[in-house]
Amino acid sequence: MIAARPDQPGTTTRGDASMRKLLAGAATTMIAFAGLTFAAPAQAATSDTTSVQAINCHAKESVRIRKSKSTGSASLGLFPKGAGAECGGASEGGTFTACGYTDGFFWIAINYQGVKGYVALYCITRP
Secondary structure: OOOOOOOOOOOOOHHHHHHHHHHHHHHHHHHHHHHHHHHHHHHHHOOOOOOOOOEEEEEOOOEEEEOOOOOOOOEEEEEOOOOEEEEEEEEEEEEEEEOOEEEEEEEEEEEEOOEEEEEEHHHEEOO
């Protein structure tokens, strides 16, 4: 019987196993770190702060600007059809029926003439 040499394919030594564990741990750490790096913007987008990023948008129809992402929240003003404003990112909120959509739940942060709040996402267009 011929003993397998440690450097032949399909065989491992204790050093090889340790190196694989070390590399697997390093890869897992890198993936976890990358996940944390990319998770931060998503968390910021779902907060209730009105973060506006100077992206131009226009109203498809006249729609109320709300204090929070809910049709039950206070109306801060009207975003009239065809008007332009600065819009931020979209995030989930309460459901709405507006601009041809039923059971919509995505809202967008908006700054229209100094009035900062939220409008239903489906009621705006971007150039």
